[in-house]
Each structure stands twice: as C-alpha cells, then as structure tokens.
Amino acid sequence: MVRFENVGLRYGNGPEVLRDLSFELAPGSFHFLTGPTGAGKSSLLKLLYLSERPSRGLITLFGEPLSKVPREQLPDMRRRIGVVFQDFRLLDHMSVFDNVALPLRIAGQGEKHTREAVSELLEWVGLADKLDALPPTLSGGQKQLVAIARAVITSPQLIIADEPTGNIDRDMSMKIMRLFIELNKQGTTCIVATHDWPLIDKIKRPMLELFEGKLAEASWWLKPDETLEDPA
Numbered sequence: 483m484v485r486f487e488n489v490g491l492r493y494g495n496g497p498e499v500l501r502d503l504s505f506e507l508a509p510g511s512f513h514f515l516t517g518p519t520g521a522g523k524s525s526l527l528k529l530l531y532l533s534e535r536p537s538r539g540l541i542t543l544f545g546e547p548l549s550k551v552p553r554e555q556l557p558d559m560r561r562r563i564g565v566v567f568q569d570f571r572l573l574d575h576m577s578v579f580d581n582v583a584l585p586l587r588i589a590g591q592g593e594k595h596t597r598e599a600v601s602e603l604l605e606w607v608g609l610a611d612k613l614d615a616l617p618p619t620l621s622g623g624q625k626q627l628v629a630i631a632r633a634v635i636t637s638p639q640l641i642i643a644d645e646p647t648g649n650i651d652r653d654m655s656m657k658i659m660r661l662f663i664e665l666n667k668q669g670t671t672c673i674v675a676t677h678d679w680p681l682i683d684k685i686k687r688p689m690l691e692l693f694e695g696k697l698a699e700a701s702w703w704l705k706p707d708e709t710l711e712d713p714a
C-alpha cells in the first residue's frame with residue numbers, strides 16, 4: 483500500500499526535517515505514528531497525502547512510484563486517501579450535511595446517491611440529528627466526527643489522521659478511535675499520528691516512532707503472539 487525507501491524531506495533550502503525513512507504499510511494495516519513535538523510526524527503525513535514531495539528517496543503509493551505519476555494524475559490518487567486533521571478544517575458556513583457531501587459533489591456524484599451516502603455516514607458517526615447544524619454550534623468531538631464522515635465518504639483505501647483526538651475528551655477520543663478501528667476492520671489502511679499514550683496503550687497496534695526526523699530503531703511492535711483486542 484505504502485513504501486518509503488530512504489526518503490528525505492526539506493522545506494525550501496532549510497535542513498532535512500525527515501531523513502532516511504524506510505518503511506512499509508501493508509494493505510489493511512493500522513499504525514500509530516508517534517514522536518516528540520517537531521519530530522516530523524505532520525511532515526511525514528504530508529508526504530503521504532501528497533501535500534509535499536520528497537526531496538530525495540522513493541515513495542510508492544498504491545503500487546505506483548510517485549516520481550512516475552504525472553502531475554495531472556495526482557488528484558485521482560489523492561481521492562483514494564482520506565485525511566483527518568486535529569483542527570477539523572470544516573467549512574463553518576455550510577451545514578454538517580453539506581460539509582460531508584462536499585467530496586461527492588466535487589466528484590460529480592448524483593444528488594440521490596449523495597443524500598443516501600451522507601445520511602448513512604452521519605448515522606454511523608452518531609450525528610443523524612445534526613444534519614442541518616452549522617459546525618460552530620458543535621462540540622470539538624462532534625466536529626471531528628463530521629470530519630471523519632467527510633474523510634470516508636469517498637471510500638478511501640488509506641486513512642491518514644493527524645492528532646485526531648488532540649483537545650478532545652477521553653470518552654469522545656475512544657469513540658473516534660473505535661471508528662478508525664471499524665474502518666480498518668473493513669479493510670481500510672490507517673495511520674494515526676498521536677501523542678495520546680493511554681489510547682495507544684489501550685488499542686495496541688504497531689507503531690512508527692520518529693525522533694528528529696528519523697525512525698527510531700526500536701519502535702515498539704506487537705509481539706507475534708499478542709492478540710489485538712478491541713478497546714473497551
């Protein structure tokens with residue numbers, strides 16, 4: 483699904499903020515991405531959702547080396563990726579319904595299909611009663627649920643979340659993580675950047691750990707005999 487080979491990233495003429503990254507995310511896997519502030523987590527995710535290009539090394543996404551994908555095909559590739567941000571990035575002047583519908587409308591889907599898909603997803607995240615609400619009237623957790631519904635409405639193969647539970651209370655954080663786990667069980671590959679150690683500890687999934695732009699040698703991985711349990 484994703485392969486990095488000796489990838490480095492620098493912004494402009496600055497120093498490399500990511501160095502010698504080599505790893506693979508198998509189709510259907512779930513990984514946490516951790517590391518201290520400034521270690522490069524968001525930068526690594528930007529490479530994954532095609533918002534930055536590597537300064538060196540090779541990234542292969544969906545089996546295709548990115549350096550060989552023509553620029554005009556990048557939007558198609560981007561549509562196979564759902565992204566969730568810590569600050570939600572909802573459009574405040576649009577209703578919850580319209581925010582979630584937006585990716586389908588941009589893709590030119592018919593209104594009947596869009597209505598059905600949006601209703602189903604808002605039911606799934608537990609916001610069926612908030613269709614007409616404007617984002618500023620929602621709690622942080624509810625905004626994140628809307629952002630997740632919007633991220634998955636195009637049925638992406640890869641979900642990328644950058645600190646999705648930052649500033650969200652514990653119960654809602656668990657609910658959000660359960661949604662990612664449900665998506666993963668349906669086959670979506672997930673990578674979730676977080677500092678939330680209690681969540682990581684509870685959910686027990688493989689982890690990529692960044693320190694000063696490099697992957698730690700001793701990232702913690704599930705032992706082969708350790709069973710994955712659903713969070714309580």
Ligand SMILES: Nc1ncnc2c1ncn2[C@@H]1O[C@H](COP(=O)(O)OP(=O)(O)OP(=O)(O)O)[C@@H](O)[C@H]1O
Pocket residue numbers: 493496499517518519520521522523524525526
């Ligand atoms: N657009 C940019 N231009 C220049 N430097 C940047 C840019 N974005 C990030 N950086 C630098 O890259 C390094 C890694 O930043 P990044 O945001 O990827 O870290 P992070 O691990 O996500 O941090 P945090 O946990 O605080 O969000 C930092 O030194 C940061 O200053």
